[in-house]
Amino acid sequence: xxxxxxxxGLATAASFxxxxxxxxxxxxxxxxxxxxxxxxxxxxxxxxxxxxDEQYKPKSGNTVKLDVDFIPWPDFYTRVxxxxxxxxxxxxxxxxxxxxxxxxxxxxxxxxxxxxxDADPELKATMESMHPAVLNAYSTYPNSTPNYYGFPQFxxxxxxxxxxxxxxxxxxxxxxxAKYNEKLPCTGEEIDAMxxxxxxxxxxxxxxxxxDKLAGQVxxxxxxxxxxxxxxxxxxxxxxxxxxxxxxxxxxxxxxxAPTGHAEGVVNSPKxxxxxxxxxxxxxxxxxxxxTGTMDIxxxxxxxxxxxxxxxxxxxxxxEASLDPKTSKVADKLVFGLAPxxxxxxxxxxxxxxxxxxxxVLTTWTTPEQIKEAxxxxxxxxxxxxxxxxxxxxGQSAIKSVYSDPKYASYRPWDxxxxxxxxxxxxxxxxxxxxxxxxxxxxxxxxxxxGKQDAKTTLDNIAKFxxxxxxxxxxxx
Amino acid sequence: MTAVSSTLPTPRxxxxxxxxxxxAIAVAVVVSAVSMAGLPAAVSFxxxxxxxxxxxxxxTVNAYRRHYFGALLVAPAIAVLFVMNIxxxxxxxxxxxxxxxxxxxxxxxxGLGNYVRILTNDLAAxxxxxxxxxxxxxxxxxxSAQMIVGFLLAILFAKQFPLRKYLLILVLTPMMLxxxxxxxxxxxxxxxxxxxxxxxxxxxxxxxxxxxxxKVGAVAGIVxxxxxxxxxxxxxxxxxxxxxxxxxxxEAAAIDRISSWRQFWMITFPYIxxxxxxxxxxxxxxxxxxxxxxxLLTKGGNDTLTISYHxxxxxxxxxxxxxxxxxxxxxxxxxxxxxxxxxxLANRRTQGA
Numbered sequence: 001x002x003x004x005x006x007x008x009g010l011a012t013a014a015s016f017x018x019x020x021x022x023x024x025x026x027x028x029x030x031x032x033x034x035x036x037x038x039x040x041x042x043x044x045x046x047x048x049x050x051x052x053d054e055q056y057k058p059k060s061g062n063t064v065k066l067d068v069d070f071i072p073w074p075d076f077y078t079r080v081x082x083x084x085x086x087x088x089x090x091x092x093x094x095x096x097x098x099x100x101x102x103x104x105x106x107x108x109x110x111x112x113x114x115x116x117x118d119a120d121p122e123l124k125a126t127m128e129s130m131h132p133a134v135l136n137a138y139s140t141y142p143n144s145t146p147n148y149y150g151f152p153q154f155x156x157x158x159x160x161x162x163x164x165x166x167x168x169x170x171x172x173x174x175x176x177x178a179k180y181n182e183k184l185p186c187t188g189e190e191i192d193a194m195x196x197x198x199x200x201x202x203x204x205x206x207x208x209x210x211x212d213k214l215a216g217q218v219x220x221x222x223x224x225x226x227x228x229x230x231x232x233x234x235x236x237x238x239x240x241x242x243x244x245x246x247x248x249x250x251x252x253x254x255x256x257x258a259p260t261g262h263a264e265g266v267v268n269s270p271k272x273x274x275x276x277x278x279x280x281x282x283x284x285x286x287x288x289x290x291x292t293g294t295m296d297i298x299x300x301x302x303x304x305x306x307x308x309x310x311x312x313x314x315x316x317x318x319x320e321a322s323l324d325p326k327t328s329k330v331a332d333k334l335v336f337g338l339a340p341x342x343x344x345x346x347x348x349x350x351x352x353x354x355x356x357x358x359x360x361v362l363t364t365w366t367t368p369e370q371i372k373e374a375x376x377x378x379x380x381x382x383x384x385x386x387x388x389x390x391x392x393x394x395g396q397s398a399i400k401s402v403y404s405d406p407k408y409a410s411y412r413p414w415d416x417x418x419x420x421x422x423x424x425x426x427x428x429x430x431x432x433x434x435x436x437x438x439x440x441x442x443x444x445x446x447x448x449x450x451g452k453q454d455a456k457t458t459l460d461n462i463a464k465f466x467x468x469x470x471x472x473x474x475x476x477x
Numbered sequence: 478m479t480a481v482s483s484t485l486p487t488p489r490x491x492x493x494x495x496x497x498x499x500x501a502i503a504v505a506v507v508v509s510a511v512s513m514a515g516l517p518a519a520v521s522f523x524x525x526x527x528x529x530x531x532x533x534x535x536x537t538v539n540a541y542r543r544h545y546f547g548a549l550l551v552a553p554a555i556a557v558l559f560v561m562n563i564x565x566x567x568x569x570x571x572x573x574x575x576x577x578x579x580x581x582x583x584x585x586x587x588g589l590g591n592y593v594r595i596l597t598n599d600l601a602a603x604x605x606x607x608x609x610x611x612x613x614x615x616x617x618x619x620x621s622a623q624m625i626v627g628f629l630l631a632i633l634f635a636k637q638f639p640l641r642k643y644l645l646i647l648v649l650t651p652m653m654l655x656x657x658x659x660x661x662x663x664x665x666x667x668x669x670x671x672x673x674x675x676x677x678x679x680x681x682x683x684x685x686x687x688x689x690x691x692k693v694g695a696v697a698g699i700v701x702x703x704x705x706x707x708x709x710x711x712x713x714x715x716x717x718x719x720x721x722x723x724x725x726x727x728e729a730a731a732i733d734r735i736s737s738w739r740q741f742w743m744i745t746f747p748y749i750x751x752x753x754x755x756x757x758x759x760x761x762x763x764x765x766x767x768x769x770x771x772x773l774l775t776k777g778g779n780d781t782l783t784i785s786y787h788x789x790x791x792x793x794x795x796x797x798x799x800x801x802x803x804x805x806x807x808x809x810x811x812x813x814x815x816x817x818x819x820x821x822l823a824n825r826r827t828q829g830a
Binding site: 077078081082084085086103104106107108109221222231232233287288289291292293294303306308432435436439443446450465468 | 579580581582600664668669670671675685687688689690691695775776777778779790793794795796
């Protein structure tokens, strides 16, 4: 790996120089503190920076500067990973996807924050006011133990994006009722009540060819009912497959049961296979790009904004662009609701879902002075007033008092689905091996999504791989 | 002016003079070893750096005093080459014999373990061989497409016709675009909903056409994009050969009424053969490292994972640094073998002619 080593050597040299420089400056003027932060470049982090510059007054009386590196999403992991493993020690604060925690905690880069929480009653109260699903997903390693590493920066869930003009059209409503003997979901409440069967019907019902009629208009291009991430990159099919597997009562390898829990027999259990088959069944009603294995969250979002689908399930983090007429052809036709779930025999809907969103974490080389300011910043960020402003500006909050406030749901059209989604959220693994688990799984899912193998073979292969890998690393006995 | 070899006597090993490079090396080795053993890594890094500078300075003074000006002139280039290329190369060779992950603080000697793993382990080797076979396939297809298209374009542009200058600039544009821009462009071009390709075929056949939904289509898509970008490069080289052919040879051939086919083989081809070989060599090495277009267009889906992309995933994403080093050495070995085979064939032809 000559190129990488080269970069690494250079980075090391550069970091030493940087450490010397930064060190010198910090000692020269004690009251100016700079926090360097690595964040993905999208609205939730841009808003944070804006609020900070406009409003933040540190209580310590120091001058605090927030130096933010905005990194495009597709590059984000690679850049953060390279920065951490090269030892350049550039960032004090990193927005981290929750799955990365184990890898970077074990590497000695992410700082445990239990001592900070215990030392600061105000911070402790803030952390305790957080929704437990969010806290577990964003903060804990090992998963769901009281070992805390992160503060929520932007919590996120999957919601259903819908097109009112199509869904609420009287002719379509009548035809749908006649065909499936149920109401075509049109309002937010109706979408909230939707299960996968109805979602599938919407998919089947709205498959239209060029020249067909849609809501009274003749189409100049093909139209599709539903879109949902099923792409090979990053976690763009894992998020949806996990959701289905969990709802059907199947499972993924559960790190909280290590080392006695297994992958073999869990990952490929009959219930898991059933869940995956259910997911695969929906693909045929989605836009044709799904057959290429590249329909990720950005592609399905674009299809929705270009007006090619009636419903899309996607992260709230991407929704802001659909509201803006400059980037969305459906800006004035939007309706949002909960992501669909699986209706059980008792009529109750199971909505267990893969959680999205990111915490920010402190790095181990952050100085006590910087930590003091960082905690001050986090408390300010998680204070109800700022969290309300964040939600009003397109973000989300996991603080109970904030999201249960009646005015919360009025900020953005999707906010009405937020509070009710939280209880259902679960996260994938936090172990250091997550990227191997993820890439292998994504490869296998891709084979199933593009029709090269069935659900059983796929999950059998994944189970075998995980059992082998985790056994070698001592996580399975 | 001839450089007079100086009569500067070789100093005794223990004499402290600026040009005693042997003593400098000895001091550097001892000091480095002591500092690495006794000082924290952050400090010993600089100590080792300083001793390297000391050795370099001793060499420089020695060369200067002995009037080795040629050596002094190439020294900066050698130094850069060593720091940026040779040292990392050796370092990563060393790493490939250890179990080391960039995000962990432990390291353990495993000998040839990484090589054995990537070539024989039932899970890891499967991926390696699959990626190698795909890479070989891409090398054959992309290089032959580029050579053929580039060659034909060169033949075309060797002639004079109206607007030639402007068309030439246009044809050269793809080569100058960033790969990412081209990749995104082709993503849209092939997209079944937004893309023009599916739009045209759909309106002719009436069926939904999805290029990238199977291996044949995905490979064709990547090969086309790569050929689009790099055929101009081949063209440029061949064109340089074509315009260097003296006109009088053609005139003489015309007087002798030699067929244009024979003219090509007897006159043109010998002039461009070297450049064709060069183009072939460059493009083969580049094609062997193909990863960017695969990442942009398929993410390795439809069985298009190449060895380079596999390497990126292992070394950069999964942080399996030493396994990555072993794979890159496997790649390096193959490229060297391939290159030398080319050069051997090229030389044999030249000598035979």
